[in-house]
Amino acid sequence: MDSTPSSAAEVVIENVALLSDTETEAGRAERLLRLHLDQSTVSTLDGIPQATLSTSIRFRDFASVFDTGDRSNEANIFRLGQALFDEIDLSLPPDSPDELVERILQLRRKLALSKWLENAVAPTVDSDLLKNGENRPAKLFTLLSGNKVARAVDMALEGNDMRLASLISQAGRTGDFRAEMLRQLDDWNKYNANPLISAEYRRIYALLAGIMDVSPGKDSTSVIISKDLDWKRAFGLRLWYGCSFESTISEIFDEFTGALDTPHPPAEPLPPFLESDNEKSKNRWNIPTQPTDILYNLIRVYSDATVSLDQVLSARNCSSSPTDLRLPWHLYLVLSRAMRKRDYIDRDEDGYSAQADRLTQGYAAQLEQSGQWTLSAFVLLHLETIEG
Numbered sequence: 001m002d003s004t005p006s007s008a009a010e011v012v013i014e015n016v017a018l019l020s021d022t023e024t025e026a027g028r029a030e031r032l033l034r035l036h037l038d039q040s041t042v043s044t045l046d047g048i049p050q051a052t053l054s055t056s057i058r059f060r061d062f063a064s065v066f067d068t069g070d071r072s073n074e075a076n077i078f079r080l081g082q083a084l085f086d087e088i089d090l091s092l093p094p095d096s097p098d099e100l101v102e103r104i105l106q107l108r109r110k111l112a113l114s115k116w117l118e119n120a121v122a123p124t125v126d127s128d129l130l131k132n133g134e135n136r137p138a139k140l141f142t143l144l145s146g147n148k149v150a151r152a153v154d155m156a157l158e159g160n161d162m163r164l165a166s167l168i169s170q171a172g173r174t175g176d177f178r179a180e181m182l183r184q185l186d187d188w189n190k191y192n193a194n195p196l197i198s199a200e201y202r203r204i205y206a207l208l209a210g211i212m213d214v215s216p217g218k219d220s221t222s223v224i225i226s227k228d229l230d231w232k233r234a235f236g237l238r239l240w241y242g243c244s245f246e247s248t249i250s251e252i253f254d255e256f257t258g259a260l261d262t263p264h265p266p267a268e269p270l271p272p273f274l275e276s277d278n279e280k281s282k283n284r285w286n287i288p289t290q291p292t293d294i295l296y297n298l299i300r301v302y303s304d305a306t307v308s309l310d311q312v313l314s315a316r317n318c319s320s321s322p323t324d325l326r327l328p329w330h331l332y333l334v335l336s337r338a339m340r341k342r343d344y345i346d347r348d349e350d351g352y353s354a355q356a357d358r359l360t361q362g363y364a365a366q367l368e369q370s371g372q373w374t375l376s377a378f379v380l381l382h383l384e385t386i387e388g
Contacts, residue, residue, distance in 0.1 A: 026370050028074065029326050031065055033375050036330065042381060051381035057338045058086045062330065073272050073295075076120045077318070077327065080295055081334065083112035084249075084302040085341055106248055110239075113249055113299075114147070117236050120295075121146050124230060137200035140164070144171060144207060145233045147240045164201075167208055172241050174210065181209035194221040212242040213264040226266040230275055231296065234266030250303040269296035273320040291316035294327070301335070301342055308345040309336060310355065325363040329379070332359060352384050 039057040042049055059081030066075035088108050092101060125146035132138040136159050143152040149171050156165035170177055185205055188194050194202065194217045203223050206215035215223040226234040235256050243252050259266055267275075271293045297312035309332055318327040336343045336356070347353040360382050367376035 025324070025326070026372060029367060029370075029372065030375065032062065032326070032330055033378065035061060035065055036333070037378060049381055050383075051378065053333050053337050053382075055338050055340075057334065058082070059334060060086050062334070071119070071123050074327065076116075077294060077298070077331075079119070080113075080116055080298050081331070083116040084109065084298060085335070085339060088112070110249055114239060117232060117239065118147050121230075121233050121236060124233065135200065137198050137204060140168070141200055141204050141207070144168070144204065144241075145229055145237065147236060164204070168204070171208055172245075174244050178208070178210045181205055182211075185209060185211075185215055189217050189221075192218065194218065199223050207237065207241055210242055212238055212266075213259065213262060224264055226264075229267060231267040231269040231293065235296075235299075249299070253299055253303040269293045271317060271320075289316075294318045294331075307342065309342055310345050313359075323362075323366065325359060325366055329359055329363040332356065333382070357384055 036053065039054045039061065040051045041054065042051050044050070059078050062078040063075070063082050066072070066078070088105060090101065090104055090108065092104065125142055125148065128142045128145075129139055132142055136155065140152050140155055143149075143155065149168060152168050152171075153165045156162075156168055167181070185202065188197060188202065199221075202215060202217075203225060206223060206225055209215075212225055214225065217223065226237060229237070235252075238252050238256050238259075243255065256266065260268065268290075269292050271291055274291070291314065292312075294312070294317040297317055301307050301312055313328040313332055314322075315324050315328060316322045318324070318331075332344075335341045344353045344355040346355050360379060364376045364379040367373075367379060
């Protein structure tokens with residue numbers, strides 16, 4: 001019997017780079033590890049050297065190694081960590097009531113997050129303004145999506161739209177103002193005026209009314225509020241216009257997360273390398289599980305005390321490569337070892353985490369492969385156990 005297969009399967013072997021740019025990644029690794037080394041103490045235990053990160057190190061120390069104008073995702077990660085987790089000097093009297101201290105801290109933290117978000121989405125806002133061409137209502141909404149309220153007011157005035165400029169100046173207000181915006185939208189819909197008014201114009205009114213999903217209309221004239229917005233700007237709409245002044249970061253985050261399962265959801269919190277079809281095409285890794293932007297995950301860690309590092313710190317959440325452990329390692333050490341904010345769930349009563357050691361070993365191997373032997377040895381000094 002002839003056992004020769006009727007057709008031969010073609011096997012294609014392709015070398016895939018573990019890092020997107022080995023030379024660039026080596027420079028980034030050295031920059032962060034030099035700071036880490038300066039903030040560490042190396043001692044010996046039973047003749048074995050080990051490194052201990054200073055408990056005084058903070059996200060602001062890592063953020064400081066980036067230029068002020070650096071809008072890279074990596075710079076945004078550490079700046080977000082600074083906004084959410086670093087201590088804030090409230091300048092309150094020592095005998096201030098705990099309730100007052102907590103309330104002011106929440107407001108200051110929310111303000112820090114708002115400023116970070118404005119800076120993080122600014123490049124996208126500027127890019128979309130160019131795409132909008134001469135479409136003034138579209139430009140106005142784009143400015144509002146980056147919390148550029150003053151610029152939006154100026155642009156409305158330049159277009160001689162005094163009423164809209166007056167309304168935009170009140171963006172974020174609740175109560176009677178939102179109710180009035182809702183009545184205007186209802187009237188346009190009731191009297192079939194929607195086809196006579198541009199979708200972008202109605203989109204602005206809906207945003208001012210606090211609508212975050214869809215402004216309904218007859219005969220396919222509904223307007224999707226967060227259409228074509230990335231997740232950060234969709235989250236910003238809720239932070240700046242959708243929720244009340246008293247809402248906490250946790251409440252805003254929960255509202256945004258809940259909206260992801262609605263009929264008109266905002267953009268999913270994908271990392272930058274997956275946010276556009278063009279970037280997706282450059283991704284050479286075919287992995288079935290979808291990563292979540294580490295920026296979203298850091299807000300999640302702040303908002304939910306039950307979230308462990310196992311749920312948020314994966315290589316793909318931080319980088320296009322599933323083997324790049326550089327940022328997860330630094331984030332783990334700052335959040336867990338220095339600030340004691342969160343940890344891996346497997347840390348036992350003796351203080352040992354196998355997951356943490358696997359992360360350290362993986363990053364050391366990554367550095368060794370790139371030829372950075374000295375830095376690899378330094379990373380290995382953070383192992384929590386000595387294997388015989």
